[in-house]
Amino acid sequence: MQKELNDRLLRSLKTPDTGRLEISDTKRKGLRVRLSNTGSAVFMYEKRIKGGPKRKHTLGNWPSYTLSQARADALILEVEAAQGIDRIKNSEEKKISDQNKQKSEASAAANLLSVQAVIDIYDKLHLSSLRTGRERRRQLEQSLVAHLHSPIQDLTRQQIQTAIDKKAHEGKRVSANRIRAALLAFTNWAYGRSYLTESIGLGVPKAIKETARDRVLSLEEIHSIWRASFTMGNLWGPILRLLILTGQRRSEIVKLKWDEINLNKMQMIKVGSKTKNNKAHTTHLSAPALQTLLSIKKTENDLVFTTTGTTPVSGISKMKKRLDVILGDEFKPWRLSDFRTAMATALAENGEAETIVDRILNHSASGSAPSAVARVYNQAENLTQRAAALETWGQMVTAECPGLNERGKHQDE
Numbered sequence: 061m062q063k064e065l066n067d068r069l070l071r072s073l074k075t076p077d078t079g080r081l082e083i084s085d086t087k088r089k090g091l092r093v094r095l096s097n098t099g100s101a102v103f104m105y106e107k108r109i110k111g112g113p114k115r116k117h118t119l120g121n122w123p124s125y126t127l128s129q130a131r132a133d134a135l136i137l138e139v140e141a142a143q144g145i146d147r148i149k150n151s152e153e154k155k156i157s158d159q160n161k162q163k164s165e166a167s168a169a170a171n172l173l174s175v176q177a178v179i180d181i182y183d184k185l186h187l188s189s190l191r192t193g194r195e196r197r198r199q200l201e202q203s204l205v206a207h208l209h210s211p212i213q214d215l216t217r218q219q220i221q222t223a224i225d226k227k228a229h230e231g232k233r234v235s236a237n238r239i240r241a242a243l244l245a246f247t248n249w250a251y252g253r254s255y256l257t258e259s260i261g262l263g264v265p266k267a268i269k270e271t272a273r274d275r276v277l278s279l280e281e282i283h284s285i286w287r288a289s290f291t292m293g294n295l296w297g298p299i300l301r302l303l304i305l306t307g308q309r310r311s312e313i314v315k316l317k318w319d320e321i322n323l324n325k326m327q328m329i330k331v332g333s334k335t336k337n338n339k340a341h342t343t344h345l346s347a348p349a350l351q352t353l354l355s356i357k358k359t360e361n362d363l364v365f366t367t368t369g370t371t372p373v374s375g376i377s378k379m380k381k382r383l384d385v386i387l388g389d390e391f392k393p394w395r396l397s398d399f400r401t402a403m404a405t406a407l408a409e410n411g412e413a414e415t416i417v418d419r420i421l422n423h424s425a426s427g428s429a430p431s432a433v434a435r436v437y438n439q440a441e442n443l444t445q446r447a448a449a450l451e452t453w454g455q456m457v458t459a460e461c462p463g464l465n466e467r468g469k470h471q472d473e
Contacts, residue, residue, distance in 0.1 A: 062086050065093060065127055075099045091134045093122065103130035105137055110144040117147070163254060175215055176201075176208040178255050182246055192279070195409035199242040203227070212250065217260040220247065228267035234276055234401075235408065236267035275394055277402035279456060286457055288386045296379045298352050299365055303396060305349040305454055307403040307421055309335075310396050315372045316364040326350055326447075341422040344447035346454030403453055410452060416445050 063069060065085040073081070076097050085091040090107045103119040117137060119130050140147065179200050187193035201208065203223035207215060220243050227236035240261075247261035277285075282304060289300040302313050312330060321328055328343040335341050345353065356364060365373040380396060404417045419442055 065091070067127060070101065070122060070127065073101070085131075088131045088134050090138065091130060103127075105130075105134040107138055107141040109141045109146045112144065112146055112149070115141070115146065115148050173212050173255065174209050175204055175212050178212045178250055179204075179208075179246070182249055186249060192409070195406075195411075196242050196245075198411055199239050199409065200246055203239050203243060212255050213257065215247075215256070215260060217264065220261055221264050224264065224267055233267040235405065238276075238405070238409070240264060240266060275392070275398050275401070276405050277394060277398050279402075279406060281391070281394075282399075282402055282457055284387060284391070285383070288383060291386060292379065292383060294356075295365060295367070295373060296383075298356055299373070299376075299379075300383070301352045302349060303399050304403075304457055305346055305352070306343050306450070307400050307453070308343055309400075310376065314365060314376065317362045318358065318364055319362055321345075321353060321364075323350065323353070335422060339422065342443065343420070344443070344450045346447075346450045348454045348458050349450075406456055407449055407453060410456075412449050412452070413445075416442055416449055420446050420449060 061082065062084045064087050065083065069083075070093065073083075073093075073095050075095065078097055080097065081095040083093050083095075085093075091103065091105050093101055093103055095101045101122040103122060103125060104116060105119055106114060106116045108114040119125065119133050122130075137147070179197065182200075183193065183197050187196050190196065203226075204215075204219075207219060223243065224236050224240045227233075227239055244261035244264065247256060248259050250256045251259040285300065286304060289297045289304075291297075292300060299313060302308075302316075303310065306313065306328065308328075312335065316328070320330060323345075326345040328345055330341045330343075353364075359366070359369060361369045363369075363372055367373055376396070384391070400421055404421060407417050407420075408414060
């Protein structure tokens with residue numbers, strides 16, 4: 061619709077029931093008023109730029125923006141269009157220029173930030189929301205300790221590779237792969253936020269191609285097995301839970317006897333003839349481990365786990381197959397001995413000393429053999445630390461399953 065716009069006409073316009081009504085001004089070509097079904101009236105101006113595209117401008121809302129203002133601004137736009145001036149294009153170019161300036165300033169600021177400062181930001185914005193965030197931060201700070209106070213922009217792919225190789229050369233190649241994963245995630249994040257000019261972690265190879273023997277169960281997988289154990293009955297359920305909680309070898313749990321357990325001291329004590337390396341070993345029983353043992357009904361036989369009353373329980377391979385069915389096809393292949401690796405990895409990532417973890421697992425010490433006096437001293441010296449570590453592990457295992465008690469029922473039932 062075309063009419064000469066005036067204030068009387070504008071005041072007489074009726075709001076359309078649906079859609080919108082547009083009236084083009086015959087006095088100023090290209091100017092029009094648009095009335096929507098919400099009652100809003102807007103002045104618009106459309107004109108082709110000399111040597112360029114046709115541009116549409118929204119001028120203002122009537123009546124606060126008057127018809128006189130609209131005609132005056134339309135005239136200015138008409139003159140600019142005739143001169144080839146394109147406000148919209150200029151605005152877009154300015155926006156891009158401003159964005160590039162901001163990126164340049166951000167990059168310059170990033171050059172001044174240290175590796176430690178960026179790790180702090182990464183922690184606040186990302187790691188703090190992860191259940192394993194504290195372990196990830198420890199991995200980053202430990203592996204990049206020589207570069208923490210250097211500018212983040214000075215960090216190189218070679219330094220990333222060196223940090224991974226250092227752990228691998230210690231004989232801990234699976235742990236080296238975990239460090240690699242943490243470093244790749246961090247450097248990709250830093251690159252995405254312009255703290256790094258390139259993703260320096262891409263292409264860094266793994267320290268080792270992991271096989272089934274290198275399998276490390278994640279905490280999520282441990283939680284899945286823990287929950288599944290409550291469906292495995294009163295015999296196999298407690299065996300699985302003790303294997304998880306103590307980190308001891310399968311034979312040492314399956315053949316466990318009551319006279320090897322001191323409930324008051326919360327300890328499981330194995331003489332040398334009952335361990336793989338023929339060394340006497342004391343294992344702290346964490347709160348959930350103790351609760352598991354207390355849930356087991358004692359028989360006249362000294363064996364904790366038995367179906368015959370005279371011999372240790374058998375059929376653990378069949379039990380494992382039944383457990384795998386419960387866990388489902390998507391659960392990657394694993395072995396019962398992987399509980400030990402999972403516990404060692406989780407405790408190490410939590411900052412526990414490797415010597416303490418090795419003692420919990422009753423690994424044979426490397427290097428020259430210590431004297432008998434030294435062995436007794438070392439055993440007694442770190443019992444408290446080992447107990448604290450096993451309590452931490454117990455909390456990690458049960459943290460995701462607070463609603464389950466040792467009978468596998470919800471506590472509010």
